[in-house]
Amino acid sequence: MREHLFKPGVSGNPKGKPKDKTPATLLRKSIAEAMPDIILTLIEQAKAGDVAAAKCLLDRVCPTLKPQAMPICLPVNGSLVEQGGEVIRATLAGQIPPDIGSQLITALSNQGKLVELEELTERLQRIEKQLEARE
Numbered sequence: 001m002r003e004h005l006f007k008p009g010v011s012g013n014p015k016g017k018p019k020d021k022t023p024a025t026l027l028r029k030s031i032a033e034a035m036p037d038i039i040l041t042l043i044e045q046a047k048a049g050d051v052a053a054a055k056c057l058l059d060r061v062c063p064t065l066k067p068q069a070m071p072i073c074l075p076v077n078g079s080l081v082e083q084g085g086e087v088i089r090a091t092l093a094g095q096i097p098p099d100i101g102s103q104l105i106t107a108l109s110n111q112g113k114l115v116e117l118e119e120l121t122e123r124l125q126r127i128e129k130q131l132e133a134r135e
Helices: 023-047 051-061 080-092 098-134
Strands: none
Touching: 023 051, 080 098
């Protein structure tokens, strides 16, 4: 039988894991200590025309605005082609922003693919039933 290096129930590291000694913790601590100098340097660089420094500061103070969903009122009856035509008409008329119009056309296209896939699946099932009936 093999001998154990440590007795069962007794830790091989009685002092435990070292606290605040991991590389990530040490890095965070050094960055936190240098933060005032880092910010002052960024401010000076931004004032001197460094666009990257200015962007870094502005992103923290004034985060980028997220797009907001807006309600859209379009007729939902008719075929997918007719609905797509309505989206294009509303986009050209300025009732829908171009990016939203593009997303709606993409959604209609994806819906068309789903409809086509469902029709093909149903058709294949009918053909398989007909073949089974012949046997």
